[in-house]
Amino acid sequence: MMSSRIISSVLVDRIQEEPFIKPIDIVKDFKQNYGLDISYHTAWYAKNLAKSEVHGDESSSYSQLVWYRDALMSSNRGSHCVLECDPKTSRFRRLFICYGACIEGFRWCRPLLFIDVTGLESKHKGQLIGATGKNGNQGSFPFAFAIVDLENEENWSWFFENLAKVLTPQGRTITFISDHNKGLTEAVSNMFPTSHHAFCLQHLKQNLLSKYPSTYGKFFRDHIVDLFLKCAYAPTKAAFEVNMRNLKHEGGAPVMTFLEDLPKESWSYAYFKGNRYGEMCNNASESFNSWIFELRALPICQMVDGIRSKLKKMMAEWSRKAEQWCSVLCPMMERTLNERLMVGRNWNVSRCSASVYDVQAEICVKVDLANRLCSCHEWQIKGFPCVHALFAIQKDSSCIHEYTDDHFKSSYFRCSYAFSISPIPDIKNVMHEGSEDVIMPPLTKKRRGRPRTKMPKSVGEV
Known part of the structure:
Protein backbone atom coordinates (compact mmCIF):
# COMPACT_ATOMS: atom_id res chain seq x y z
CA MET A 1 0.00 0.00 0.00
CA MET A 2 1.43 3.38 -1.03
CA SER A 3 1.69 6.02 1.67
CA SER A 4 -0.15 9.34 1.48
CA ARG A 5 3.14 11.24 1.28
CA ILE A 6 4.24 9.39 -1.84
CA ILE A 7 0.84 9.89 -3.45
CA SER A 8 0.91 13.61 -2.60
CA SER A 9 4.19 14.03 -4.53
CA VAL A 10 2.40 12.74 -7.62
CA LEU A 11 -0.59 15.04 -7.02
CA VAL A 12 1.29 18.35 -6.73
CA ASP A 13 0.90 19.32 -10.39
CA ARG A 14 -2.69 18.05 -10.47
CA ILE A 15 -3.68 20.16 -7.46
CA GLN A 16 -2.41 23.32 -9.18
CA GLU A 17 -4.70 22.63 -12.16
CA GLU A 18 -7.68 21.20 -10.24
CA PRO A 19 -7.85 22.53 -6.67
CA PHE A 20 -11.37 21.08 -6.26
CA ILE A 21 -10.49 17.52 -7.27
CA LYS A 22 -12.32 14.99 -5.08
CA PRO A 23 -10.59 12.14 -3.20
CA ILE A 24 -12.83 9.62 -4.98
CA ASP A 25 -11.50 10.90 -8.34
CA ILE A 26 -7.94 10.48 -7.06
CA VAL A 27 -8.76 6.86 -6.14
CA LYS A 28 -10.15 6.22 -9.64
CA ASP A 29 -7.21 7.89 -11.39
CA PHE A 30 -4.62 5.83 -9.50
CA LYS A 31 -6.52 2.67 -10.35
CA GLN A 32 -6.81 3.58 -14.02
CA ASN A 33 -3.36 5.11 -14.60
CA TYR A 34 -1.18 3.06 -12.26
CA GLY A 35 -3.24 -0.04 -11.50
CA LEU A 36 -3.02 0.72 -7.77
CA ASP A 37 -5.77 0.45 -5.17
CA ILE A 38 -5.69 3.23 -2.58
CA SER A 39 -8.27 3.96 0.09
CA TYR A 40 -10.46 7.05 0.19
CA HIS A 41 -8.80 8.15 3.45
CA THR A 42 -5.35 7.84 1.92
CA ALA A 43 -6.42 9.90 -1.10
CA TRP A 44 -7.99 12.54 1.13
CA TYR A 45 -4.88 12.87 3.29
CA ALA A 46 -2.61 12.92 0.21
CA LYS A 47 -4.68 15.72 -1.32
CA ASN A 48 -4.26 17.86 1.82
CA LEU A 49 -0.51 17.21 1.87
CA ALA A 50 -0.27 18.23 -1.78
CA LYS A 51 -2.28 21.40 -1.11
CA SER A 52 0.08 22.32 1.74
CA GLU A 53 3.04 21.70 -0.56
CA VAL A 54 1.62 23.94 -3.30
CA HIS A 55 -0.05 26.70 -1.28
CA GLY A 56 1.47 26.43 2.19
CA ASP A 57 -0.14 25.66 5.52
CA GLU A 58 -3.71 26.95 5.80
CA SER A 59 -3.51 27.77 9.51
CA SER A 60 -0.29 29.81 9.27
CA SER A 61 -1.74 31.69 6.29
CA TYR A 62 -3.90 33.72 8.70
CA SER A 63 -0.81 35.18 10.40
CA LEU A 201 -36.10 38.93 -8.90
CA GLN A 202 -34.62 35.49 -9.56
CA HIS A 203 -34.43 34.75 -5.83
CA LEU A 204 -37.99 35.98 -5.33
CA LYS A 205 -39.25 33.73 -8.13
CA GLN A 206 -37.70 30.70 -6.47
CA ASN A 207 -39.14 31.68 -3.09
CA LEU A 208 -42.59 32.11 -4.61
CA LEU A 209 -42.40 28.68 -6.24
CA SER A 210 -41.56 27.16 -2.86
CA LYS A 211 -44.96 28.33 -1.59
CA TYR A 212 -46.63 25.98 -4.07
CA PRO A 213 -45.62 22.31 -3.77
CA SER A 214 -45.51 20.11 -6.87
CA THR A 215 -49.06 18.91 -6.16
CA TYR A 216 -50.31 22.20 -7.62
CA GLY A 217 -48.96 21.18 -11.01
CA LYS A 218 -46.29 22.77 -13.20
CA PHE A 219 -48.75 24.73 -15.38
CA PHE A 220 -50.37 26.47 -12.38
CA ARG A 221 -47.04 27.20 -10.66
CA ASP A 222 -45.58 28.72 -13.83
CA HIS A 223 -48.76 30.76 -14.31
CA ILE A 224 -48.45 32.25 -10.81
CA VAL A 225 -44.80 33.15 -11.44
CA ASP A 226 -45.78 34.75 -14.75
CA LEU A 227 -48.39 36.90 -12.97
CA PHE A 228 -45.76 37.91 -10.40
CA LEU A 229 -43.34 38.91 -13.17
CA LYS A 230 -46.04 41.05 -14.78
CA CYS A 231 -46.33 42.92 -11.49
CA ALA A 232 -42.55 43.34 -11.24
CA TYR A 233 -42.14 44.66 -14.79
CA ALA A 234 -45.30 46.81 -14.88
CA PRO A 235 -44.04 50.30 -15.87
CA THR A 236 -46.82 52.27 -14.11
CA LYS A 237 -48.56 52.06 -10.76
CA ALA A 238 -51.93 51.58 -12.47
CA ALA A 239 -50.64 48.60 -14.44
CA PHE A 240 -49.03 47.21 -11.29
CA GLU A 241 -52.28 47.34 -9.32
CA VAL A 242 -54.23 45.59 -12.09
CA ASN A 243 -51.68 42.77 -12.27
CA MET A 244 -51.47 42.57 -8.48
CA ARG A 245 -55.23 42.03 -8.19
CA ASN A 246 -54.98 39.17 -10.67
CA LEU A 247 -52.04 37.65 -8.78
CA LYS A 248 -53.80 37.74 -5.41
CA HIS A 249 -57.06 36.44 -6.88
CA GLU A 250 -55.48 33.44 -8.59
CA GLY A 251 -52.64 32.80 -6.13
CA GLY A 252 -54.79 32.70 -3.01
CA ALA A 253 -53.39 32.30 0.50
CA PRO A 254 -49.84 31.19 -0.46
CA VAL A 255 -49.16 34.31 -2.49
CA MET A 256 -50.66 36.51 0.25
CA THR A 257 -48.22 34.97 2.72
CA PHE A 258 -45.36 35.51 0.28
CA LEU A 259 -46.19 39.22 -0.16
CA GLU A 260 -46.67 39.95 3.57
CA ASP A 261 -43.12 41.05 4.34
CA LEU A 262 -42.14 42.02 0.81
CA PRO A 263 -42.38 45.79 0.24
CA LYS A 264 -43.33 46.52 -3.37
CA GLU A 265 -40.83 49.40 -3.41
CA SER A 266 -38.03 46.82 -3.41
CA TRP A 267 -38.97 44.62 -6.35
CA SER A 268 -41.29 46.42 -8.79
CA TYR A 269 -40.42 48.89 -11.55
CA ALA A 270 -43.47 51.03 -10.81
CA TYR A 271 -42.78 51.69 -7.14
CA PHE A 272 -38.98 51.56 -6.99
CA LYS A 273 -37.82 55.06 -6.03
CA GLY A 274 -34.18 54.83 -7.11
CA ASN A 275 -32.53 54.08 -10.44
CA ARG A 276 -31.69 50.44 -11.06
CA TYR A 277 -31.05 50.87 -14.82
CA GLY A 278 -33.37 47.97 -15.61
CA GLU A 279 -31.32 45.52 -13.54
CA MET A 280 -33.75 43.08 -11.94
CA TRP A 318 -10.02 45.97 -20.51
CA SER A 319 -7.90 49.11 -20.56
CA ARG A 320 -6.08 47.84 -23.67
CA LYS A 321 -9.33 46.86 -25.40
CA ALA A 322 -11.06 50.16 -24.62
CA GLU A 323 -8.23 52.14 -26.22
CA GLN A 324 -9.08 50.48 -29.54
CA TRP A 325 -12.76 51.43 -29.47
CA CYS A 326 -13.61 54.09 -32.04
CA SER A 327 -17.30 54.57 -31.29
CA VAL A 328 -18.65 57.10 -28.79
CA LEU A 329 -20.71 54.33 -27.12
CA CYS A 330 -19.45 51.08 -25.66
CA PRO A 331 -19.75 48.21 -28.20
CA MET A 332 -22.52 46.43 -26.27
CA MET A 333 -24.67 49.58 -26.04
CA GLU A 334 -24.08 50.52 -29.67
CA ARG A 335 -25.11 47.02 -30.77
CA THR A 336 -28.25 47.18 -28.59
CA LEU A 337 -29.36 50.51 -30.05
CA ASN A 338 -28.67 49.40 -33.63
CA GLU A 339 -30.76 46.28 -33.10
CA ARG A 340 -33.61 48.40 -31.78
CA LEU A 341 -33.56 50.60 -34.86
CA MET A 342 -34.34 47.53 -36.98
CA VAL A 343 -37.64 46.87 -35.17
CA GLY A 344 -40.04 49.53 -36.42
CA ARG A 345 -39.04 50.63 -39.90
CA ASN A 346 -42.61 51.48 -40.92
CA TRP A 347 -43.55 53.46 -37.83
CA ASN A 348 -45.02 56.89 -38.33
CA VAL A 349 -43.34 59.65 -36.32
CA SER A 350 -44.88 63.12 -36.10
CA ARG A 351 -43.74 66.25 -34.28
CA CYS A 352 -46.10 67.72 -31.65
CA SER A 353 -43.84 70.54 -30.41
CA ALA A 354 -40.17 71.52 -30.40
CA SER A 355 -39.04 68.37 -28.58
CA VAL A 356 -42.18 66.21 -28.28
CA TYR A 357 -43.08 63.52 -30.81
CA ASP A 358 -45.87 61.02 -31.35
CA VAL A 359 -44.69 57.59 -32.44
CA GLN A 360 -47.33 55.37 -34.08
CA ALA A 361 -46.07 51.88 -33.26
CA GLU A 362 -48.31 49.01 -32.08
CA ILE A 363 -49.76 51.73 -29.89
CA CYS A 364 -49.31 55.48 -29.94
CA VAL A 365 -46.59 56.65 -27.54
CA LYS A 366 -45.36 60.14 -26.72
CA VAL A 367 -41.62 60.91 -26.59
CA ASP A 368 -40.21 64.03 -24.91
CA LEU A 369 -36.60 64.40 -26.05
CA ALA A 370 -35.83 67.45 -23.90
CA ASN A 371 -36.73 65.64 -20.67
CA ARG A 372 -35.73 62.15 -21.89
CA LEU A 373 -39.18 60.69 -21.32
CA CYS A 374 -41.25 58.11 -23.16
CA SER A 375 -44.78 57.10 -22.24
CA CYS A 376 -43.69 53.43 -22.42
CA HIS A 377 -41.39 54.32 -19.44
CA GLU A 378 -38.50 52.14 -20.68
CA TRP A 379 -36.21 55.12 -21.35
CA GLN A 380 -36.61 56.36 -17.77
CA ILE A 381 -36.09 52.89 -16.33
CA LYS A 382 -32.97 51.84 -18.25
CA GLY A 383 -31.10 55.09 -18.83
CA PHE A 384 -30.78 54.73 -22.61
CA PRO A 385 -33.31 55.42 -25.40
CA CYS A 386 -36.10 52.93 -25.99
CA VAL A 387 -37.03 52.00 -29.54
CA HIS A 388 -39.71 54.73 -29.68
CA ALA A 389 -37.23 57.37 -28.56
CA LEU A 390 -34.68 56.22 -31.16
CA PHE A 391 -37.11 56.90 -34.02
CA ALA A 392 -38.05 60.25 -32.53
CA ILE A 393 -34.35 61.15 -32.31
CA GLN A 394 -33.87 60.19 -35.96
CA LYS A 395 -36.88 62.30 -36.97
CA ASP A 396 -35.34 65.20 -35.04
CA SER A 397 -32.02 64.66 -36.90
CA SER A 398 -30.26 64.54 -33.55
CA CYS A 399 -27.37 62.37 -32.42
CA ILE A 400 -28.32 59.24 -30.49
CA HIS A 401 -25.21 59.56 -28.31
CA GLU A 402 -26.49 62.83 -26.83
CA TYR A 403 -29.52 61.07 -25.37
CA THR A 404 -27.69 58.10 -23.86
CA ASP A 405 -26.50 58.09 -20.25
CA ASP A 406 -22.78 58.98 -19.99
CA HIS A 407 -22.05 55.74 -18.11
CA PHE A 408 -22.60 53.80 -21.37
CA LYS A 409 -20.01 55.83 -23.31
CA SER A 410 -16.51 54.67 -24.21
CA SER A 411 -14.90 57.66 -22.50
CA TYR A 412 -16.43 56.67 -19.16
CA PHE A 413 -15.43 53.04 -19.69
CA ARG A 414 -11.82 54.00 -20.35
CA CYS A 415 -11.78 56.13 -17.19
CA SER A 416 -13.12 53.23 -15.11
CA TYR A 417 -10.11 51.12 -16.13
CA ALA A 418 -7.51 53.89 -16.21
CA PHE A 419 -6.20 52.94 -12.76
CA SER A 420 -3.97 49.93 -12.16
CA ILE A 421 -3.50 47.59 -9.22
CA VAL A 430 9.06 37.50 3.60
CA MET A 431 10.44 36.55 7.01
CA HIS A 432 8.01 36.93 9.90
CA GLU A 433 9.44 37.85 13.26
CA GLY A 434 7.74 38.41 16.58
CA SER A 435 4.73 36.71 18.09
CA GLU A 436 2.52 39.79 18.16
CA ASP A 437 1.41 39.11 14.58
CA VAL A 438 0.18 35.58 15.20
CA ILE A 439 -3.45 35.16 14.11
CA MET A 440 -5.26 31.94 14.84
CA PRO A 441 -7.72 30.54 12.30
CA PRO A 442 -11.42 30.75 13.18
CA LEU A 443 -13.04 27.80 14.88
CA THR A 444 -15.04 25.72 12.48
CA LYS A 445 -17.63 23.12 13.28
CA LYS A 446 -17.97 20.22 10.89
CA ARG A 447 -21.49 19.76 9.56
CA ARG A 448 -23.23 16.45 9.92
CA GLY A 449 -23.99 14.35 6.87
CA ARG A 450 -22.73 14.63 3.32
CA PRO A 451 -21.06 17.88 2.18
CA ARG A 452 -23.31 20.35 0.38
CA THR A 453 -23.10 20.45 -3.40
CA LYS A 454 -25.32 23.53 -3.81
CA MET A 455 -25.09 27.01 -2.33
CA PRO A 456 -27.30 27.30 0.81
CA LYS A 457 -29.92 30.01 0.85
CA SER A 458 -29.00 33.19 2.69
CA VAL A 459 -30.45 34.13 6.06
CA GLY A 460 -33.98 35.45 5.49
CA GLU A 461 -34.55 33.45 2.33
CA VAL A 462 -37.11 30.67 2.26
Missing part, protein backbone atom coordinates in the same frame (compact mmCIF):
# COMPACT_ATOMS: atom_id res chain seq x y z
CA GLN A 64 0.47 36.28 6.98
CA LEU A 65 -2.55 38.58 6.66
CA VAL A 66 -0.93 41.20 8.94
CA TRP A 67 2.03 41.52 6.59
CA TYR A 68 -0.24 41.38 3.55
CA ARG A 69 -2.46 44.20 4.83
CA ASP A 70 0.55 46.47 5.39
CA ALA A 71 2.08 45.57 2.00
CA LEU A 72 -1.22 46.21 0.22
CA MET A 73 -1.70 49.63 1.84
CA SER A 74 1.85 50.74 1.03
CA SER A 75 1.91 49.49 -2.59
CA ASN A 76 -1.68 50.46 -3.53
CA ARG A 77 -2.28 54.00 -2.33
CA GLY A 78 -5.88 54.95 -1.64
CA SER A 79 -6.93 51.41 -0.83
CA HIS A 80 -9.12 50.53 2.15
CA CYS A 81 -8.11 47.38 4.03
CA VAL A 82 -9.33 46.40 7.50
CA LEU A 83 -8.29 43.28 9.39
CA GLU A 84 -9.98 42.33 12.67
CA CYS A 85 -9.34 39.53 15.15
CA ASP A 86 -10.84 38.49 18.46
CA PRO A 87 -8.81 40.48 21.06
CA LYS A 88 -9.02 37.66 23.62
CA THR A 89 -8.23 34.61 21.49
CA SER A 90 -6.39 36.26 18.56
CA ARG A 91 -8.61 34.28 16.22
CA PHE A 92 -9.46 35.69 12.81
CA ARG A 93 -12.86 37.37 12.50
CA ARG A 94 -13.00 39.38 9.29
CA LEU A 95 -11.09 41.14 6.51
CA PHE A 96 -12.32 43.91 4.18
CA ILE A 97 -10.48 44.95 1.00
CA CYS A 98 -11.25 47.63 -1.56
CA TYR A 99 -8.36 48.58 -3.86
CA GLY A 100 -7.68 52.21 -4.66
CA ALA A 101 -7.95 51.46 -8.39
CA CYS A 102 -11.45 50.06 -7.85
CA ILE A 103 -12.51 53.06 -5.77
CA GLU A 104 -11.41 55.50 -8.47
CA GLY A 105 -12.70 53.34 -11.33
CA PHE A 106 -16.14 52.92 -9.79
CA ARG A 107 -16.70 56.68 -10.01
CA TRP A 108 -17.17 56.14 -13.77
CA CYS A 109 -19.54 53.17 -13.44
CA ARG A 110 -23.27 53.35 -12.85
CA PRO A 111 -24.12 53.88 -9.14
CA LEU A 112 -25.16 50.24 -8.74
CA LEU A 113 -23.70 47.59 -6.45
CA PHE A 114 -24.71 43.94 -6.48
CA ILE A 115 -24.20 42.21 -3.11
CA ASP A 116 -23.87 38.47 -2.56
CA VAL A 117 -22.13 35.96 -0.31
CA THR A 118 -20.51 32.63 -1.10
CA GLY A 119 -18.97 29.93 1.10
CA LEU A 120 -15.23 29.19 1.14
CA GLU A 121 -13.95 25.67 0.56
CA SER A 122 -10.71 25.85 2.53
CA LYS A 123 -10.05 23.91 5.72
CA HIS A 124 -11.32 26.66 8.03
CA LYS A 125 -14.32 27.63 5.85
CA GLY A 126 -15.82 31.11 6.26
CA GLN A 127 -17.88 33.34 3.98
CA LEU A 128 -16.83 35.73 1.23
CA ILE A 129 -19.03 38.80 0.69
CA GLY A 130 -18.68 40.58 -2.63
CA ALA A 131 -19.82 44.02 -3.84
CA THR A 132 -19.79 44.12 -7.64
CA GLY A 133 -20.65 46.95 -10.00
CA LYS A 134 -21.34 47.04 -13.74
CA ASN A 135 -19.32 48.89 -16.33
CA GLY A 136 -20.74 50.66 -19.38
CA ASN A 137 -20.30 47.57 -21.53
CA GLN A 138 -22.60 45.52 -19.27
CA GLY A 139 -19.65 43.64 -17.75
CA SER A 140 -18.94 43.06 -14.07
CA PHE A 141 -16.76 45.52 -12.17
CA PRO A 142 -15.53 43.91 -8.90
CA PHE A 143 -15.48 46.69 -6.34
CA ALA A 144 -14.90 45.33 -2.82
CA PHE A 145 -14.96 42.05 -0.94
CA ALA A 146 -14.74 40.80 2.62
CA ILE A 147 -14.01 37.49 4.30
CA VAL A 148 -15.94 36.86 7.50
CA ASP A 149 -16.17 33.93 9.88
CA LEU A 150 -19.99 33.85 9.81
CA GLU A 151 -22.85 35.36 7.86
CA ASN A 152 -24.75 37.25 10.54
CA GLU A 153 -26.21 40.69 11.19
CA GLU A 154 -23.08 41.95 12.94
CA ASN A 155 -20.83 41.09 10.00
CA TRP A 156 -23.28 42.54 7.49
CA SER A 157 -23.29 45.83 9.43
CA TRP A 158 -19.49 45.81 9.57
CA PHE A 159 -19.25 45.17 5.83
CA PHE A 160 -21.57 48.06 4.91
CA GLU A 161 -19.86 50.32 7.46
CA ASN A 162 -16.62 49.86 5.55
CA LEU A 163 -18.39 50.28 2.21
CA ALA A 164 -19.73 53.60 3.48
CA LYS A 165 -16.20 54.81 4.26
CA VAL A 166 -15.13 54.46 0.62
CA LEU A 167 -18.43 55.38 -1.06
CA THR A 168 -19.59 58.39 0.97
CA PRO A 169 -16.74 60.68 -0.26
CA GLN A 170 -17.93 60.09 -3.84
CA GLY A 171 -21.21 61.84 -3.01
CA ARG A 172 -23.38 59.51 -5.11
CA THR A 173 -26.63 57.79 -4.18
CA ILE A 174 -25.98 54.08 -4.64
CA THR A 175 -28.62 51.51 -5.53
CA PHE A 176 -27.98 48.10 -3.93
CA ILE A 177 -29.27 44.87 -5.46
CA SER A 178 -29.23 41.65 -3.44
CA ASP A 179 -31.33 38.73 -2.32
CA HIS A 180 -34.02 39.24 0.35
CA ASN A 181 -31.83 38.96 3.44
CA LYS A 182 -33.01 40.50 6.72
CA GLY A 183 -29.57 41.28 8.16
CA LEU A 184 -28.36 42.70 4.85
CA THR A 185 -31.48 44.82 4.38
CA GLU A 186 -31.16 46.37 7.84
CA ALA A 187 -27.46 47.09 7.32
CA VAL A 188 -28.16 48.93 4.03
CA SER A 189 -30.87 51.11 5.60
CA ASN A 190 -28.67 51.92 8.62
CA MET A 191 -25.43 52.71 6.77
CA PHE A 192 -26.93 54.16 3.58
CA PRO A 193 -30.18 55.85 4.65
CA THR A 194 -30.56 57.75 1.36
CA SER A 195 -29.83 54.77 -0.86
CA HIS A 196 -32.34 52.39 -2.41
CA HIS A 197 -32.33 48.62 -2.05
CA ALA A 198 -33.73 46.31 -4.74
CA PHE A 199 -34.32 42.58 -4.26
CA CYS A 200 -33.11 40.07 -6.84
CA CYS A 281 -31.43 40.20 -10.97
CA ASN A 282 -28.21 39.81 -9.01
CA ASN A 283 -26.37 38.51 -12.06
CA ALA A 284 -23.20 40.59 -11.56
CA SER A 285 -22.58 38.95 -8.17
CA GLU A 286 -23.15 35.50 -9.65
CA SER A 287 -20.54 36.38 -12.24
CA PHE A 288 -18.09 37.42 -9.51
CA ASN A 289 -18.67 34.17 -7.61
CA SER A 290 -17.93 32.16 -10.75
CA TRP A 291 -14.88 34.31 -11.40
CA ILE A 292 -13.30 33.43 -8.02
CA PHE A 293 -14.63 29.85 -7.91
CA GLU A 294 -11.25 28.10 -8.10
CA LEU A 295 -9.69 30.42 -5.52
CA ARG A 296 -12.11 29.51 -2.72
CA ALA A 297 -10.18 26.36 -1.77
CA LEU A 298 -6.84 28.16 -1.26
CA PRO A 299 -5.39 29.28 2.10
CA ILE A 300 -6.77 32.69 2.96
CA CYS A 301 -3.73 34.81 2.15
CA GLN A 302 -3.14 33.05 -1.17
CA MET A 303 -6.82 33.38 -2.02
CA VAL A 304 -6.83 37.13 -1.32
CA ASP A 305 -3.73 37.66 -3.44
CA GLY A 306 -5.23 35.48 -6.15
CA ILE A 307 -8.23 37.83 -6.32
CA ARG A 308 -5.84 40.81 -6.50
CA SER A 309 -3.90 39.15 -9.32
CA LYS A 310 -7.05 38.42 -11.33
CA LEU A 311 -8.29 41.99 -10.78
CA LYS A 312 -4.98 43.43 -11.95
CA LYS A 313 -5.02 41.31 -15.09
CA MET A 314 -8.67 42.09 -15.86
CA MET A 315 -8.26 45.86 -15.49
CA ALA A 316 -5.16 45.91 -17.68
CA GLU A 317 -6.88 43.79 -20.35
CA SER A 422 0.12 47.32 -8.13
CA PRO A 423 1.85 43.99 -7.43
CA ILE A 424 2.70 42.82 -3.92
CA PRO A 425 6.00 41.06 -3.03
CA ASP A 426 5.86 37.28 -2.88
CA ILE A 427 4.74 36.30 0.61
CA LYS A 428 7.07 33.28 0.56
CA ASN A 429 10.12 35.58 0.50
